[in-house]
Amino acid sequence: MTHLHDARLTGDETIETSFGTLKLEHTFPTDETSALLYDRMDAQRAAQAYLWALPLVGFATWRERAAETFGATGFGDFVVYDSLREKRGIVTANLTTPYIINFTNLAGGPVLIDYPAGPTAGGVLDFWQRPVVDLGQTGPDAGKGGGYVILGPGHDEAPFADSGRYVVRSETVNIFIAFRVLTQDPQLMASAKEGLKLSRAGAEPAPVRFIENVDREWSATPARDLQFWKDLATILSEEPVRQVDKALTAMLEPLGLVKGEPFAPDERQTRILEEGAALGELYVRNLQVNPRYTEPYWKDTSWYKSFDFEVEQETGTTLQLDQRATWFYEAVTSTKGMVHPTPGAGQVYMTAKRDSEGHLLRADRTYRLHVPANVPVAQFWSVTLYSEDTRRPYDNGGTEIRSVSLDSHDEQLQANDDGSIDLYIGPSAPAGTENNWMKTVAQDGWFVYFRLYAPTEPFFDKTWALPDFQAL
Template structure:
């Protein structure tokens, strides 16, 4: 109950000090009312003047305050629900746009395939699928031996388990059994058993073998089927995006809330999320109930989605989280700033802005994606500003030098993204991406690599990534299989430097 919430620490954490309430019945607010009369006071706020009668809000004041209260709730709920709605948007893209059934796997190969995805790597093959544990029963995932990295996630994009190199099989392959929330325990020798907190789950993996044919052949060996089909498992269907247009970015209008409502039509609500849905209830959104907002509710939810998107954008690109900067004096930041349980190490707070930053820009999270395993997994660094601290501008030209001896066991890559869609930057060049696996990558005599960014290719430049005038962009630098030199920071990535004013 609210009386048990740590209100004082919360206010102090927001930089607020408790002070006596003033203005409501303060001297000078209104002349004393005559005996039997009504005292009207006016309080000056950021919402304008709010009138009170004998300390009670007038009808106009109450309406204004409720509108503001509900708008504030909608903006904060927008930030909170980013991973859940991102999951649902991706599901709808696969099921409705691509027509892929639960349990079948969709392959994403090219730039066109991944154009609708949040911050994908263009270098590696992706394979995604969905499953409904309530409707289809427990899920079996057979993982082949080889160079793959992936996982099974719940609807909040929290990992149920990693698979492949960073999973319990450590690249040797094996069978995984995913159970629904609640229900009886299952004894299954030979299976690694995990229980999902949600009915709907997502499977995703990447092929990491240097040879693309080998990578795809390995990925295609994954098998997904129901536990009740284990005696005679059906073949897993594989489909291809094939360059078809699609989009999975979270909406910035009323559709955001429709997706959240649809996602929770038949899902348990975790204790941590009950406050979220409690805040949304006055706006017509309650798990398991039809979503039919009235005109006022729809107006506030629409505005909340618009403002929430702008807030998320600010949180992602203008980070204020302590420790976000990777190298002192430089502008590379950690893209992943939260733990898997999305709580601070001392378990005293949820990492609210940290999770908002990542899930506004990206999809999925796993042990391997946390960037904390020497030799395995991935590290994600991002930059949206140049060496001067100015926003990266698609109409200007920049240079970045990747020092020799990049600390990776597998490869590194740099990819540019549109700062509005968060998808790959689409230009006439094609993929706005360059990696150490690029066959014609040009290196300097000392082994370093110069990368040029700009709207026009300089004469003789090979390591060039095209940008678009009038568009902002940001970059992800990925380390696949980061080695000790990355963690010790004895090897450091250079800033992106302006070469054309």
């Protein structure tokens, strides 16, 4: 018997591996070995396909559950996510400003958008969660508002050449349209909602329907087990297969997931797909905590830029699978303003999973985060607490947004004499710090996003930095 790394792979040989014993007879695998090798190969492929599929399944899950929860089934239906319960369903939602979101598709023809002027951040994304175009301050309208034409695969752009609109193309049939108003002024919010219009090409832009005040608990976290693959099969049936994705769709075919065919896996395929989903989720959690494709943003800390890849999700030589899997496991959406902010515009998302001693953050310990004075933002900053299990805003029994999100607009926050602020996260708050505390419960592991809206130069030149969490 030999170990795999010493195997000759010829003649009669028995090979010991981490996943079982393999046998060759006159160089060929025996029937039992063949079955074991296929199981191993298919489980590995399923785990890799899980990483690949995360952005697509993330949007498909959100679309379906928003339809169920909010009744957002019409062409011009925009859900307004404002309350804690509405936002707590979204993976790593920002809790400081309302979201206004629509899912639609281009099967019926190009979509026209009349976008309002004002201090907004938004965009149109394809279903791989890649920006088709930014809207608002980081978009071509630069916050002045304007008209857009969203083309789908195969649509002719010639009819819109002289339309006066910004013409862009999505590589997927399904699209996501969203924006948020970067102010708490209710008049600006009302004006933005009034100015938003949507139509199909050939029709006049029409006011949209806003679905508001539903205030229900729900979840857009992608499913585990076989349901993940059912959701993937559904959305793949609606979308073209891009050239860059053909190798991954080929890996899924032996597991019963074939575009254009019913998804009905047999017992073996089901077992392997469920194993692959579990293994894939463990892979991506390891990438979250120990990313090997990047370094901490600030030296001698554990703080990383959460979005650390190109919005196209590709370079000249690679599809950025690990980078985008990390982000789309714990978050949703992408815009150019998130990836390539410039001083005074865009947003930055910072995250940490370890404390100042390098230990993993725990739900049963209390930590202090010291936020130095003069946070380099032209707009505001926020710290939001998320569950590692669901990646949604943390459910600690609180009913107010500030129970899981604290920000620089919060008048209840207690600042130090020098303008710095100490925030606390854990099962209990040190005496007198309750206004600066977010509670953790049981074994529900957590992480935060420290968001900087319109970061300024001290962030980019790193003359301002966040220290690590300190365990108390």
